Amino acid sequence: AxxxxxxxxxxxxxxxxxxxxxxxxxxxxxxxxxxxxxxxxxxxxxxxxxxxxxxxxxxxxxxxxxxxxxxxxxxxxxxxxxxxxxxxxxxxxxxxxxxxxxxxxxxxxxxxxxxxxxxxxVPPADLDRNAPAPFTPLMHWLRRSPEHWRGFHQSMLVTVASTLTEDRLRTAVGHLLATHDLLRARATTDHPDGRPRLTPSGTAPDPATLLTVAPVTGDDAELRRAVHAQSRARAAELDPDHGPLIRVVWFPRGPGRDGRLLLLVHHLAMDGVSWRILLPDLAHAVDTGTPPARPDTSFAHWTDALYGDAERFAAERTHWD
CATH class of the missing domain: 1.10.1200.10 (ACP-like)
Structure with a gap:
């Protein structure tokens, strides 16, 4: 072994x-x-x-x-x-x-x-979860592509129980925003070195402003049309410069019928792997009404370490060039 x-x-x-x-x-x-x-x-x-x-x-x-x-x-x-x-x-x-x-x-x-x-x-005393995080190289590339910058996102459609209520969902979204700093972040450029940062807001936005309720009482074809229309409309509202980076749409289908929940998150704050962390955290918040466990680190802490490692390998650049 x-x-x-x-x-x-x-x-x-x-x-x-x-x-x-x-x-x-x-x-x-x-x-x-x-x-x-x-x-x-x-x-x-x-x-x-x-x-x-x-x-x-x-x-x-x-x-x-x-x-x-x-x-x-x-x-x-x-x-x-x-x-x-x-x-x-x-x-x-x-x-x-x-x-x-x-x-x-x-x-x-x-x-x-x-x-x-x-x-x-509790996180380490010196860990500032709202500290501006330097852009990663891929984020710099994305910012240089205006056609993708604003609406470039990932989305996920999940099934939710018919017993879900709007109040419980709104509370869960609030817990999610408080736990995951990047969901309440925006791109900022007002820094001394002029380099862009991804800066979390110190206070989370009102979850009600990010949640859309779109009841669907018809058949599955009507549900598909509603999901498609809401997906296009809500994706257009994602704005990395001013926020928000996340929108949530709930499709309740009436008593005894499981609804659907559509989450749209800008690609600055979400990748394909991270859904496996975000979705269980959302499920926890919905089921228990309490916030999920906060990560032991922050995105700013991670990106600082990334650039620190890059500096250590700077001497090798001429070899790879």
Whole structure:
């Protein structure tokens, strides 16, 4: 397991005194004994291992916690969900890294390498979540393309329960804005060096101004027409220079009929991978009426680190040029 990737590690190992050979000297596969399942320690999990098993189930949405030798990735985990596991573990008082999860993917193995720490829900004292974030190289490219700058966005249409209410949805959108700083950001250029920044607003906009309610009582064809029309209209309202970067449209369909929820987010604040974080956070806010856990870092902190790394490699530029 220390040498091979997870998928190449044999599930069982059978030791033979010699391989059975056929008349031609080749291995007689039919004569090989059936593999015997490797004995697994099924003792009850305790301490950090038990806590990690519960976190595995939470992140991967499993009905029951996995066993001590069950791999996070064999259960459906990947790089994005491993980051979610790191974040939720920290809230529970366990310090681990995504690399440790890849190298020790089972609750027992991971429990042996992690370090406990005091649980906290507050960011470091020097972390300013509203600090202006320098544009990434791709953002600079997008800004130089006026035809894409304003309305360049990603959207997602999800099914919501017929019992959803406007008040509950408005509250959930408010929690989402408070948790994810970029959703309330805008592009700013009034900085001493003249370089553009993505600057979150210190106060979130009123969720009611970002939410459109568009009831649909007809058939699926009518729903498709309504989604198409609202998508075009709301996308035109996305404005990276003045805000907003997000619009939400709710299509209630009446009692007993699941509605639809359309989210449109400007590409400055959303990419294809980030939906896997935003949608669960929205579901949490809708279901519980409480805000989701805030990220341990900010976009400005990340971009500062990105440019710091770039400076360290500046000496190599002539080689690549």
């Amino acid at each position: 220390r040498t091979l990737p997870d998928y190449a590690v044999p599930a069982t190992l059978t030791v033979l005194a010699a391989l059975p050979l056929g008349p031609t000297g080749k291995v007689d596969r039919a004569a090989l004994p059936a593999p015997v399942a490797t004995t697994v320690d099924d003792a009850p999990l305790t301490g950090a291992a038990a806590a990690l098993a519960d976190l595995f189930a939470d992140v991967l949405r499993l009905d029951t916690p996995p066993g001590g030798e069950d791999s996070f990735f064999a259960l459906g985990g990947d790089s994005i969900s491993s980051i979610q596991l790191v974040s939720r573990a920290r809230k529970s008082g366990l310090t681990l890294s995504a690399r440790q999860i890849f190298e020790n993917p089972t609750p027992r193995a991971l429990a042996d390498v992690i370090a406990p720490h005091a649980p906290t829900d």
